[in-house]
Structure formats: structure tokens, C-alpha cells
Amino acid sequence: MSQSKWFLHPILIFVSSIVAVGLSLFLYIYWYLEVSTGLKSVIERASLDRDQILAPQTWVVILVLSVLVGIILMGIFTIFVYHQKTIQLYRLQRNFISNFTHELKTPVTSMKLYLQTFRKHELSREDQLKYIGYMVQDADRLSDSINRILSLAKIESGVYEDRFVAEDLVEVVEHFYEKNRPLFGRCEVTIHNPSGRSFPYPINLVLFEMLLMNLFTNAIKYNEAEVPRLDVRFEPKARGLHIRFEDNGIGIPRSEAKKIFRKFYQIGRAEDMSAKGTGLGLHLVESIARFHEGRVIVESKEGEKGSVFSLILPFKFPMTGSK
Amino acid sequence: MADFKQERILVVEDESHLAEGLKLNLTLEGYEVRIAADGSSALQQWKEWRPDLIVLDIMLPQIDGLSVLRAIRLEDERLPILILSAKADSEHRVKGFSYGVDDYLAKPFNLDEFLLRVKRLLTRVSWSRESADSDAGGTSSVPQLYRFGSNTIDFETLNAQGPSGRIALTEQEAKLLKLFVANRGKPLSRDKLLEIGWGYSRGTTTRTVDNFIVRFRKYFETDPKKPVYFKSLRSVGYVFDHDSD
Numbered sequence: 001m002s003q004s005k006w007f008l009h010p011i012l013i014f015v016s017s018i019v020a021v022g023l024s025l026f027l028y029i030y031w032y033l034e035v036s037t038g039l040k041s042v043i044e045r046a047s048l049d050r051d052q053i054l055a056p057q058t059w060v061v062i063l064v065l066s067v068l069v070g071i072i073l074m075g076i077f078t079i080f081v082y083h084q085k086t087i088q089l090y091r092l093q094r095n096f097i098s099n100f101t102h103e104l105k106t107p108v109t110s111m112k113l114y115l116q117t118f119r120k121h122e123l124s125r126e127d128q129l130k131y132i133g134y135m136v137q138d139a140d141r142l143s144d145s146i147n148r149i150l151s152l153a154k155i156e157s158g159v160y161e162d163r164f165v166a167e168d169l170v171e172v173v174e175h176f177y178e179k180n181r182p183l184f185g186r187c188e189v190t191i192h193n194p195s196g197r198s199f200p201y202p203i204n205l206v207l208f209e210m211l212l213m214n215l216f217t218n219a220i221k222y223n224e225a226e227v228p229r230l231d232v233r234f235e236p237k238a239r240g241l242h243i244r245f246e247d248n249g250i251g252i253p254r255s256e257a258k259k260i261f262r263k264f265y266q267i268g269r270a271e272d273m274s275a276k277g278t279g280l281g282l283h284l285v286e287s288i289a290r291f292h293e294g295r296v297i298v299e300s301k302e303g304e305k306g307s308v309f310s311l312i313l314p315f316k317f318p319m320t321g322s323k
Numbered sequence: 324m325a326d327f328k329q330e331r332i333l334v335v336e337d338e339s340h341l342a343e344g345l346k347l348n349l350t351l352e353g354y355e356v357r358i359a360a361d362g363s364s365a366l367q368q369w370k371e372w373r374p375d376l377i378v379l380d381i382m383l384p385q386i387d388g389l390s391v392l393r394a395i396r397l398e399d400e401r402l403p404i405l406i407l408s409a410k411a412d413s414e415h416r417v418k419g420f421s422y423g424v425d426d427y428l429a430k431p432f433n434l435d436e437f438l439l440r441v442k443r444l445l446t447r448v449s450w451s452r453e454s455a456d457s458d459a460g461g462t463s464s465v466p467q468l469y470r471f472g473s474n475t476i477d478f479e480t481l482n483a484q485g486p487s488g489r490i491a492l493t494e495q496e497a498k499l500l501k502l503f504v505a506n507r508g509k510p511l512s513r514d515k516l517l518e519i520g521w522g523y524s525r526g527t528t529t530r531t532v533d534n535f536i537v538r539f540r541k542y543f544e545t546d547p548k549k550p551v552y553f554k555s556l557r558s559v560g561y562v563f564d565h566d567s568d
Contacts, residue, residue, distance in 0.1 A: 098410070102382055105409040106338050109431035113344040116434035121351055131347075134340045 010087075014080045018073060025069040029062055092262070096280075103145050107138035148280050151210060155287050164202040169243065169313075172203070173232055176212050187220045187228040195236055201313055203292060211288040214281040215309055219247035225305065240294075241315035246308045252300040260298065261286040285309075329355040330445055333374035335365040335391065336407070337383050345378060345407075352438055362386025366394055366522040374402075376445055379424075381408040381415070389422055390518040396423040397465075397501050397519070401451065403444040407432065465501045471552060471565040474543045476500055485542045495520070499535055503553070503563035512560035536561055 036058060114131045117123070123131070170193050177189055219230040225248045233244040252260060260282050282296075289296045294313040300306070332354045336342040339360070346356045357372060359365035362383045369377065377395070381388035392404060403425045408415065411429035419427050426440050469476045475484040481497050483490045492500070499520045502511070513529035521531070536555075540547040554562050 102409045105430050106341065109409070110338065110340040110344060112431045113341065113348070113434060117344060117348055120348075120434065131344070134343075138340060 010080065010083055014076065017076050021069055021072055021076070025065060028065050032061055032065075033058070100145070100149070104142065107142040110138045111135050148284060151207070152280055152284055152287065155207070155284075155291060163204050165205065166200045166202045167205065168198040168200050169203070169241070170198060170234055172205070172208060173212060173243075176209055177216075180213070180216075184216060184220060184230075187223075187230060189216070189230045189232070191232045191234075193234045195234065197236075199234060199236075199241055199315060201241070201292075201315060207288045207291060211285050211311070214285045215245045215311075218281060218309075219245065219249055223247060223249035225249070236315070239312075239314075241313045243311040243313070244308055245311070246306060248306040251305060251307045252298060254300065257298050257300060261296070289313075329353065330376070331355045331357070331372065331374040332376045332378060332441070333357050333359060333365065333368055333372065334378045335359045335362075335383065335388065336378070336380045337361060338380075348434060348438065349441070352442075354441075360384075362388070362391045362518070363522055365391050369395060369402075375448065376441060377402065377404045378441070379404055379406050381406060381410060381419075386518045386522065389418065390515065392419070392422050392424055393502075393505075394519045394522060397498060397505065401448065403448050405440060405444060407437070465504050469504055472543075474552075476504075483542060486545045487542065490542050496535065496538070500539070503561075506563070508562065508564045510556050510559050510562045514560075516560065532561075 114135050117131070118128070170191070174191055177184075177191065216230065220228050229248045231244075231246040233242075233246065235242040235244060262283060286296050289311055292313060294311055297310050297312065299308045299310070332349050334342055334345045334349070334356060336345065336358065337360050342358045342360070346358055349356045357368060357374070359368050362385050365377075365379070365383075366386070368374070379388045379392060383391070388406065388408070392406075395402060395404065400423065404423075405426040405428060406419050406424045407428050407430060408419075409430045416427045425444055428437060428440065465478060467477065467479045469478065473486060476492070476497075477483065478497055478501060481492045481494070483492055499516070502516065502520055513532045516532045517529060536553055537547075539553050540550050543552055544550050552563055552565050554564070556562055
């Protein structure tokens with residue numbers, strides 16, 4: 001068991017060091033008062049000039065001590081917080097490595113299996129084509145995973161700065177869907193634009209399509225409905241443009257709603273490895289949204305089916321008239 | 324030889340490409356193959372179809388492979404199981420072997436090696452089957468007759484003797500008791516108990532487990548309010564333990 005001993009638990013150490021510091025503050029003051037009263041009586045007995053010796057006020061001493069102890073406490077607290085963050089990051093990292101390994105190994109395993117099968121057996125042309133199709137899909141999956149991690153690295157290092165072109169978002173989404181339709185299989189995708197107007201917005205097309213791809217595939221991947229459905233709605237609101245992605249998938253528990261955008265985060269139990277994927281998709285979505293000065297929020301109707309991801313962009317409506 | 328009967332292999336794998344590729348190859352080798360895409364269907368097919376060998380993936384939706392393995396090992400210690408997993412480090416291998424797997428192969432694997440290992444496992448089983456015909460039963464890691472304190476459980480006849488007298492155990496009770504005995508001294512979470520003991524993960528409340536524990540305490544504890552054997556662990560689950568005699 002890799003469980004560390006209970007007395008090494010960070011919270012326990014934290015609490016006990018606070019108690020120790022507090023206690024020492026109390027003892028400092030207590031002893032100080034004791035010594036100074038002793039001193040006072042000596043002074044009185046020796047009938048010396050009081051002010052000369054006890055010039056530094058008790059007050060000041062207590063104040064200085066308290067301030068110092070306060071600083072120490074703050075220091076401990078800061079170290080504690082950083083420590084916790086480091087541990088959390090480490091855990092996420094481990095989770096990521098294990099999941100990403102799986103994500104990379106699965107398509108490789110499948111491809112290798114089919115290639116070895118081809119070497120071993122003479123299959124009919126029909127079968128060959130079918131399995132070659134599988135291998136192509138596996139290769140795509142692999143390159144998707146690789147692209148994801150690379151583009152995240154690129155966004156984080158700011159390679160995509162200043163490559164924005166104003167495009168109509170409705171058109172972009174429609175075009176994106178048309179282009180990638182085969183990927184979404186039997187999922188019913190509908191794009192609603194009740195206002196009927198266009199929404200030109202400066203975007204980086206490569207990144208924006210990546211954002212769409214992640215939201216679309218999530219809607220299908222985490223879906224157990226007979227016919228997966230995704231509704232994309234453009235809703236102009238006072239404070240910006242909301243693009244809602246509503247699916248009928250398994251939804252997201254409210255407690256997880258904030259966490260899912262964290263890097264490497266995945267719903268599921270790392271301990272029994274029920275989580276899958278890279279844990280990067282939604283983090284990527286959020287990074288891209290922020291890159292476009294927008295943000296992403298998620299609502300999930302627990303109990304009811306499905307979740308709603310909203311991309312909110314600071315769209316200034318007066319600037320453009322309707323078509 | 325008794326080669327009339329095709330040997331059955333159950334492939335538990337949720338990645339459809341991989342599952343199909345394995346099925347293709349095993350079928351070409353002359354085995355009868357079925358695929359289970361998740362843990363619960365694996366357990367169901369294991370019970371209904373009675374395969375001769377199981378190829379098991381660990382990362383599965385709902386019930387993971389290791390829970391499937393433990394559930395099977397409660398009832399069948401002999402069935403050869405080969406784990407095929409992307410988790411290749413020794414930590415995971417050791418875990419797999421400690422739960423009673425026969426062989427462990429890391430992904431990506433070599434096809435020939437995989438097929439040879441499968442063949443070998445099946446051959447060895449056929450040997451032990453020939454010699455096993457004479458000694459009946461004893462296919463589980465848990466002894467037939469189990470004693471703790473003043474209690475006795477007979478897993479063969481499903482009878483138990485406790486402070487309150489003689490108890491006829493139900494099948495489910497016996498299964499859960501076996502799980503506790505096999506994991507003596509180790510904490511078991513309610514979720515794990517549900518997964519391994521019942522074979523499902525979602526949709527059922529962990530209350531089911533609690534009810535069984537209440538019953539066990541009534542059967543085997545002198546004072547059910549102050550359990551000695553079936554202890555609760557706050558926010559973890561339960562642990563079964565006793566002094567060895």
C-alpha cells in the first residue's frame with residue numbers, strides 16, 4: 001500500500017504547526033508579562049526610576065510579537081496551499097499520462113493487430129477493405145490525439161496570436177458540419193438561427209473548428225440515446241452572443257460542472273480506470289474560447305437527459321445590421 | 324480425441340475494432356468466439372455461455388475488468404483468464420495476478436504471441452480437467468467450510484452456524500460472504516461490493532449492500548449493534564476480519 005502514514009498528512013501538519021505557533025505566541029506574552037511584573041517589583045523594591053528601565057511598553061512588545069506570528073502563520077498557509085496545488089497537479093498529471101497512454105495505445109494496438117493478421121492470413125478483398133477502413137479510422141484517431149496535445153501546447157505558447165479573420169459564425173458552423181458530416185454518423189445535428197441574421201466575428205478558423213469538433217464529438221461520445229441529437233442555437237443576448245450546444249447525452253453532474261474544464265480532468269474514477277480519453281478536450285475548448293475573448297459555460301439538467309454547453313462571445317450587435 | 328466440441332473464448336473488449344480483430348483471429352484458429360463490450364455483459368455471458376477462456380480488457384465502461392475478474396474468481400478458480408491491457412507496468416500486472424489472472428499481455432501485443440498463449444492456457448486446462456474429474460468441487464479460493472469465532476459457514480450446502488443458531492443462506496448471501504472471506508482484513512467499498520457481488524454498477528443504491536450487512540451481523544455477531552467481524556469503515560465501506568485461530 002502506498003498510503004502515507006497518517007501523521008504525515010498535510011492537513012494534520014498544517015493544523016499542528018498553527019497550534020504550535022499560536023501556543024508559542026501565548027507563551028511569549030505570558031512569560032513576558034510574568035518577567036516584567038517580576039522586574040517591576042524588583043524596581044519598586046530597589047526604588048529605581050521606573051521609566052528608565054521599563055521604557056518599552058508592554059503593548060508594543062505584544063503587538064510586534066503578534067504581527068510576527070501573523071506573518072509566520074501566513075507563510076505556513078501559503079506553503080500549505082502551494083503544497084496542495086502541487087499534489088493536485090501531480091495527481092492530474094498521472095491521470096493524464098495513464099489516460100493518454102491508453103488513448104495512444106488503443107489505435108496502435110488495433111492497427112498492429114490487423115497488419116499482423118494480413119501477414120498471417122489471406123483474406124478476401126471484401127474483408128481486407130473493411131479492415132483497412134478500420135485501420136484508417138485508427139490512424140485518424142491517433143492523429144487527432146496528437147493534434148490535440150500539440151495545439152494545446154501551441155495555444156499555451158501563444159503561436160496563434162493575431163491570426164484572426166472576421167467570419168460569419170453561422171456559416172462557419174454550417175460549413176463545419178457539412179464538411180465533417182460522416183464523422184457524426186447517425187447523430188441528428190440541427191443548426192437554429194431564429195434571428196436569421198449573420199454574426200461576423202473575428203476568429204481563428206483552425207482553432208474555432210477545433211472547438212466545434214470537441215463539442216460535437218463530446219455530444220455524441222457521451223450519449224446513450226437511441227438517436228443522438230445535437231441542437232446548435234444562435235441566441236443574441238444583451239451582453240453578447242450565446243451559441244448553445246444542446247445534446248441529449250448522459251449529462252454532467254452539477255458537482256462536476258466547473259471541474260470538467262480543468263486540464264487533464266476527467267469524470268470517472270481514476271482508481272479503477274473507468275475514465276477514458278485524454279482529459280484535454282474541454283480544456284482545449286475553454287482555452288480556445290478565452291483566446292477569442294469569450295467563455296464557455298455548461299448547464300446540465302440532472303435527472304433530465306443531456307447537457308448544454310454555451311459559448312458566449314462578446315458580440316457587439318449595433319456594429320452590424322441584419323442581412 | 325474429444326475435439327468435437329469447439330473451445331469457446333469470450334473476448335471482453337470495449338474497443339470495437341480491437342474486439343473484432345481478436346474475434347477474427349481466434350475464429351480463424353478454430354475457436355468459437357463471442358464479444359462482450361462491457362463488464363456486466365461479460366459477467367452475463369460468462370454465466371450463460373460458459374466459455375473455456377476469457378480474454379479480458381481492464382479499462383471497461385461501468386464495471387472494470389478487475390472487478391469482473393474478482394467476481395468470476397469467487398465462483399470459478401480454474402477458468403483461464405488472460406488480461407490484455409494497455410496498462411503495462413508491473414504495478415498493474417501484480418494487481419492482476421493478485422486477483423487471480425492466469426496471464427497478462429500488454430497492448431500493443433504480438434499476434435502470434437497472443438495466440439500461442441491462448442492455446443497454451445487452453446491446453447493446460449484440458450490437462451487439469453482430466454485429472455480434476457476425480458476430485459470434485461474445490462474450484463474456489465475460499466474453503467468449503469469456513470470458521471471464524473464461533474461461526475461456521477458451509478459454502479457447499481449453504482448452511483451456516485451462528486450465535487443465533489442455524490441459518491440457511493441464500494445464494495447471494497453466500498456469494499457476498501465469499502467475497503468478504505477472500506478479502507479478509509481488506510476494506511471493500513460499497514461500490515465494489517455491488518460491482519463484484521451483483522455485477523452492476525449504476526442505477527442501484529448502495530443501500531442494498533447495507534441491508535445485507537445488517538443481515539450478516541444478525542447471523543454472525545453476538546451483539547449486532549457492536550460488530551466484531553463485519554465492521555463499517557466511515558466513508559469507505561466495510562471490512563471483514565477476525566482473529567486467526
